[in-house]
Each structure stands twice: as C-alpha cells, then as structure tokens.
Amino acid sequence: MARTWELWGNVIIAGTFALPLALLAILLLSRHRARAGHPAPLRTSIADVGILVGTAPWIWMILTPSSGQNGVGLVPLQDLAAVAEAPWQTVFVQVGGNLLVFAALGALLPVRTAAMARLGRVAVVSAAFSVLVETLQYVLRLGRFSSVDDVILNTAGAAIFALITRRWWATRIPAGSVPR
Template identity: 60%
Template sequence: MGRAWEAWGDVVVAAVLAVPLATLAAFLLARSRTRSGHSSPRRTALADVVIVAGTAPWIWMILTPGTEPGVHLVPLVDLLDQLVLLSPGAVFVQVGGNLLVFAALGAMLPVRSPRFASIGAVAGVAAGASLLVELLQYGLRLDRVSSVDDVLLNTAGAVLAAVVTRRWWARR
C-alpha cells in the first residue's frame, strides 16, 4: 500500500480537492447555459463536468512515466499473464483501474448528447480515446506498457457504466 500511495497519492489528493471546484464549475456552467437558452442546461453541465473530473485523474495516472516499457498487441495475452503472474490484489487493481478509466465518460456521454445515446456510440468513443492514450504512452516513451488489453478493458468499463446509467439517458 505504501508504494501505491507514494506513486498515486498526489493524484488521489488532487482529485478529492477538485470536487468542490467541479461542483462550482457545474453550477456556473449550468447558469451560463440557462441564460443562453440551452434546452438542458443543468443536465449537460453536470455531464460535462463529471466526464472531465471523472476521467482526468485516470489519464494523469496513465500518462505518468513508469518503469516497465513494453507493447502488447495480441488481445487477452497481457490480461492472462496478469491473472497468472500477479497477486489477486494486484489483478484487482489493474483490471479495476482499467475498467474505471473511461467509466465517467461512458456514464455521462449519452446524457450529454443524444448523438451518443447508444451503447455502440459509447464503445466507439471510449475505444478511440483509449487507443489515443495507449499511443501517447508509447509515442511519448513513458516507459509504460501499451496494451490492446487496456483498450479492451477501458472500453468495457465505459460500456458497463453506460449500461448502468441507461435508465437515466434512454428515457429521452
């Protein structure tokens, strides 16, 4: 736990401290949209802020330099290696973290725009964003593993979040 906190403690603290600022941003954005005659000012303002505030800390973590350079292009091989080689706690953190990277995006994108009010649209946007992040890890030479399995898990997390919030956005 000590090494994890040392590596990611700043991100966790910054994310928690950002909550009041994100709340204020949502309020001000909704107010501005109300004045401009936006059709769903509070709903879209909340969605915009949750997407950014819920995704930015994960992106910060992903784009932090590491110590393990590598590229894994064969689907599910990296994931199976982790299941076999890592402790159950480490697997939980790895898989759970990857599922959460774009969960806020998946949950709120359909709320934000009817254009993305389908599971397929959410999967497409999440897969594209995840691929971009993996390419950045590789291209910026951050000494992190760039893996197709990360893209699959990030996308799956966004899709699961969209499914969980579907009642909220599908009724429009």
C-alpha cells in the same frame, strides 16, 4: 495497496480538492447555459464536468512517466492472462483501474447528448480515446507497457458504466438541439 497509494496518492488528493471546484463549475456553467436558452442546462453541465473530473485523474496516472520499459502488447487477452496469474491485489488494481479509466465518459456521454445514447457509440468513442492514450504512452516513451488488453478493459468499463446510467440517457433531448 501501499505501493498504489505511494504512486498515486497525489492524484487522489488533487482529485479530492478538485471536487468543490467541479461543483462551482457545474453551477456557473449551468447558469450560463440557462441564460443562453439551453434545453437542459443542469443535466449537460453535470455531464460535461463529470466526464472531465472523472476521467482526467486516470489520464494523469496513465501518462505519468514510469521507470519501467516501454513495450507493446498487440495479442488480445495475452497480457490479461499474465495479470490473472499475479497476486489478487495486482489483479484488482490492474483490471479495476483499467475498467474505471473511461467509466465517467461511458456513464455520462449518453446522459449528455442523445447522439451518444447508444451503447455501440459509447464503445467506439471510448475505444478511440483508449487507443489514443495507449499510443501516447508508447510514442512518448513513458516507460509504460501499451496493450490492446488495456483498450479492451477501458472500453468494457465505459460500456458497463453506460449501461448503469441507461435510465438517464438523454433520449428526450433531440440530437443536435443542444448548443455548446
């Protein structure tokens, strides 16, 4: 765990300092949308800023160059099985971190718009973003291992967090009625 703090402590600190700015952004965006006649200004502002603030630090970590070897794992569950044999701290960080990468996206996208108020749609969007991130890791030669298992865990995390927020999904706001 100390190694995790050593590697990612700056991301955690930056994220913590970003919270007051996020609250200000929610306030300003909500006021702007209310003046423009938006049907759900606060709800969509919280969702938009929450998706950004909840996802950006994870993307920062994932796309930070590492001293490791570039690699790719295309066999589903093979890399996950190898991680399962590691010490519990490694399993916790690897699995837990991958489940959280798109958790904010999964939790708040269906809250944001009725068009995304379906678990399958949330899974497809999060899987697409996860494939993009894994591809960037490989193409940019960041010294990271790109794995289909990361895509599976990222997507599962988004779906789990979407289910957690299901009662707040934007089913009362008709799809297409929310201007940007």
